[in-house]
Amino acid sequence: MLDGTYVLTAWEEPGGAGRTARHTLVLAGGNAHWVRDIDTAPTDRREYTYTTAGSKFTQALTCPTTGTAPIDYTATATTITFGYNIGGIGSVFTYTKK
Numbered sequence: 001m002l003d004g005t006y007v008l009t010a011w012e013e014p015g016g017a018g019r020t021a022r023h024t025l026v027l028a029g030g031n032a033h034w035v036r037d038i039d040t041a042p043t044d045r046r047e048y049t050y051t052t053a054g055s056k057f058t059q060a061l062t063c064p065t066t067g068t069a070p071i072d073y074t075a076t077a078t079t080i081t082f083g084y085n086i087g088g089i090g091s092v093f094t095y096t097k098k
Contacts, residue, residue: 006095013091
């Protein structure tokens with residue numbers, strides 16, 4: 001996974017059809033800044049540190065809240081794909097490097 005700025009280019013989620021989303025993810029030396037806009041909801045901003053091991057991307061949130069969450073991921077030189085399963089609902093987010 002390479003440092004850089006990534007933007008959301010694909011979002012797959014049951015019930016997500018017709019919704020609009022803009023995400024920006026900035027990775028730098030194990031630190032991340034994530035900004036999300038979905039539909040008309042307020043902008044969501046998160047800061048965290050992260051590590052990778054195998055197919056797990058583990059984020060340790062530092063702002064606005066704290067907590068740790070391992071997430072399934074795959075990466076190429078230009079894309080990162082995260083797979084979530086929250087409450088039995090699966091979501092896949094693909095980001096492309098700018």
